[in-house]
Amino acid sequence: MPATQTTMPADHRPLSRSLARALRARGIARPGRPFGWFVDAMGAASLRQFWQHWNPLYGALLQTLVYRPLRPRLGRQGSLLLTFAASGWLLHDLPINLLVHGATPSLWWPPICTVSFVLCGLLAQIGEALGLHYGAWPFPGRAAVNIAQILACSAAGSAICMRI
DSSP states (O other), rough: OOOOOOOOOOOGGGHHHHHHHHHTTTTOOTTTOHHHHHHHHHSSHHHHHHHHSHHHHHHHHHIIIIIHHHHHHHHHHHHHHEEEHHHIIIIIIIHHHHHHHHTTTEEEOHHHHHHHHHHHHHHHHHHHTOOOOOOOOOHHHHHHHOOOOOOHHHHHHHHHHHHO
């Protein structure tokens, strides 16, 4: 092997393959569509589909590191809700609180993102259970519904956390 080429340790290869597979499935590397993930998310036919397209890198990480390991133990619904909670806490609330308040948890804000994300996960599951799909609607209508659902979950999450 040439001196400039490095290899990943054998114990990390399965994770890197899983992440690469998850990123390909989300269409990260689509030549000619650098913001394809954004358009795909806004034009999704349901809130569940929206989250499948939104932020492909975080989605691939969460699918690989949280959802897949939990699914055999908790089933689809339980692992999906915990994945939304992990995203809210680990990727949103925790970094924001650390940046603003440092390592002083007594000053941290309530976990608004975590609660909002869990509500989005619940809403996505409810919509799927009821068969709510708006794929036949024109793009502006689908985008408006997706944005409205996320804003509603965010407002509800904020209201819940401000009462805690």
